[in-house]
Amino acid sequence: MMGPDEILRLLPHRFPMLMVDRVLELDPQAVSIVAQKNVSHNEPFFAGHFPGRPIMPGVLIIEALAQTGLLCLFALGKVEVGMDFFFGGVERARFRRAVLPGDQIRLEVKLIQSRGNFWKMEGAALIEGETAADAVLTAVTVPRLAAP
Numbered sequence: 001m002m003g004p005d006e007i008l009r010l011l012p013h014r015f016p017m018l019m020v021d022r023v024l025e026l027d028p029q030a031v032s033i034v035a036q037k038n039v040s041h042n043e044p045f046f047a048g049h050f051p052g053r054p055i056m057p058g059v060l061i062i063e064a065l066a067q068t069g070l071l072c073l074f075a076l077g078k079v080e081v082g083m084d085f086f087f088g089g090v091e092r093a094r095f096r097r098a099v100l101p102g103d104q105i106r107l108e109v110k111l112i113q114s115r116g117n118f119w120k121m122e123g124a125a126l127i128e129g130e131t132a133a134d135a136v137l138t139a140v141t142v143p144r145l146a147a148p
Contacts, residue, residue, distance in 0.1 A: 001026055002075065010074040010081055011067060012144065016044045019064035020107065026075055031111035033072035037064050041101040056099035061133045062090055065123035068107040069137060073119065078111075083141040088118070093135035103127050117141045 002023035011018065025034040039056055046054035066087065073079040099105060106126040113120040117140050124134040 002071070007071065010071055012084065013067060017063070018067070019060060020067050020071060023068075023071060023075070024106075026072065028076050031072065031076060031078070033068055033075070033107075033109050035068045035071065035107040035109075037105040037107060039099055039101055039103045039105060043101070046101060054101050056103075058093075058095045058133060061095070061099060061105070061125050062093060062135055062137070064105065064107055065109055065121075065125060065133075065135065066137055066139065069109040069111070069119070069121040069123060069139075072109060072111065072121075073141075078114070079119075079141050082144050084144045085119075085139050085141050088138035088140050091136040091138070093133065095133045097127060097130055097132040099125070099127065099132050103132075105132065112136070 004021065007020055019037055020035045021038050023033060023035045045057055045060060049055060049057050070085045074081050109121050109123040111121050120136065120138045122136050125132045
């Protein structure tokens with residue numbers, strides 16, 4: 001549904017912090033999205049997390065869910081492209097399975113509340129149908145500042 005070029009157009013993130021490779025589904029009625037992240041062996045974080053036993057850091061899985069949620073808001077016109085999105089909180093985060101090199105993460109995010117520039121979403125990261133992580137994310141959108 002949405003490839004890398006469109007994702008790069010919508011998100012301000014770039015390598016090595018871009019955590020979404022493709023959008024698979026977008027549901028305007030439910031205000032939900034399904035995206036994927038392909039976890040390759042050469043991800044920069046694997047060099048130190050952990051040598052000899054590479055595991056994707058949980059905080060980056062949460063970041064992937066947040067980026068997926070932002071893509072949903074941009075793609076459905078809920079937020080004007082060019083806004084920045086900052087974490088307000090991470091609630092009920094649970095890590096249930098390690099994410100390893102070669103895994104393909106299915107990122108499922110749904111808007112559960114909004115008010116003004118405040119957004120609350122629930123998300124889950126799945127590997128082959130098994131939940132790797134889930135959380136409720138809150139964030140605020142603010143106008144993007146011009147680059148210095």
